[in-house]
Amino acid sequence: MxxxxxxxxxxxxxxxxxxxxxxxxxxxxxxxxxxxxxxxxxxxxxxxxxxRDRQALLDALAVSGFTRLNELLRTAAQAPGSVSARLAGLGRAYVDFAVTHAALLNLMFTAKHCDDSTPELRELGHRSLDTTAELIAQGQREGSVRAGDPARLAQVAFSTLHGLATLALGSLLDDTPLPEATELAIDVLLTGLGPGR
CATH class of the missing domain: 1.10.10.60 (Homeodomain-like)
Structure with missing residues (x-):
């Protein structure tokens, strides 16, 4: 150029x-x-x-990444359909972002958990978890999601999907295609989040 x-x-x-x-x-x-x-x-x-320096660039990259991820998850959470369908869409969106933007996601989490991370980064970094927790809380009010702290349930769900993305990036899913593994993980998560547990 x-x-x-x-x-x-x-x-x-x-x-x-x-x-x-x-x-x-x-x-x-x-x-x-x-x-x-x-x-x-x-x-x-x-x-x-x-x-002003390289660190400012890295912080701006992390902010940009969280902004995009949060928008993807918010869109999935607000889509038409049941809470379960929206949670599934949110899970697919997260895995897709995590696999497509692996280096960026790693930078995002590193920047968020850095001792001198900015308030903006910390707030943006928590928003995706908050979006998921709010959707889980809605499901609890409707009776379609089990009782429990919505933030903790959201954290466990994210941990599962993030782990799946990490395995996929490391070529550790053996012969299981990522879309199939994603659907299975989401099915297991939704079953675990279901009522009566």
Whole structure:
């Protein structure tokens, strides 16, 4: 790409898009503001107008990732259908995001649990769990979900799906295709979340 391709208003977005691609290809260690500037054909000082340093870029990537994930999960939680159907959709959305954006998700969780994470990151990082817990609580009110702390039930559900995604990324599902494993995991989770337990 050549210099002058970007208007001042969208260099930040271009930097984040390129940074996410580099993250997926080379990991966190492969990211530098200078290299991103070179890749985008802008001066090496141009990124500093948007990110004071590399850590600010990483934080912005994590914020962007959580924002996208939260929107996917919110959309699934608000879709038409029963609570069980919406929980299943939410589970599929999470596994798909986790597998498609593995390096970004790892960065997101690392940034969220860092000692000096920003309040924005912590809040965004909890929102997906809150969305799930709210849907579980709705199911409890309707009698379609077992009693129990909705946040804890949501945490266990996320742990199961995150573990499945991790196994898939490590090619540890043997001959089971990921879509089949995802549906089985969701079925087991929904059975466990069902009433009368």
């Amino acid at each position: 050549t210099e002058g391709t970007y208007h001042h208003g969208n260099l930040r977005a271009a930097l984040l898009e390129r940074a996410e691609a580099v993250l997926a290809e080379s990991g966190v260690d492969g990211l530098s503001l200078r290299a991103l500037a070179r890749d985008l054909g802008v001066s090496h000082a141009a990124p500093s107008r948007h990110f």
